[in-house]
Amino acid sequence: MITNELKQTILGALKLDDWNLTEQTTAPEVPGWDSLNHVNVILAVEQKFAVRFKNLEILKLKNVGDLQRLVDAKLGRP
Known part of the structure; x- marks a missing residue:
């Protein structure tokens, strides 16, 4: 499941008010x-999650x- 925090971060970066983001959204x-x-x-x-991704x-x-899974892994979330 996509957290609201990740959804809002993505939408903010894209300057979108709302969009139905799901796990399968590309x-x-x-x-x-x-x-x-x-x-x-x-x-x-x-920046939002204070993590760094490798290329x-x-x-x-x-x-x-x-x-979402990458963010969760970086934060040690199950």
Whole structure:
């Protein structure tokens, strides 16, 4: 499940008021989430959760669920 905190961070980085993000949502499905804004999303998530992602970790992300699981792993959440 996507936390509201992650959802709001992503939407804020993309300057969207609302969007139905699910674990299966991919970047091309979300308005404005192009390769340039992908960097903004990653930076916003790193800042919000005080984590750092390795390049390989970022490249492996396929959807929002993958990003949530990566954040959870960095924070030691089950």
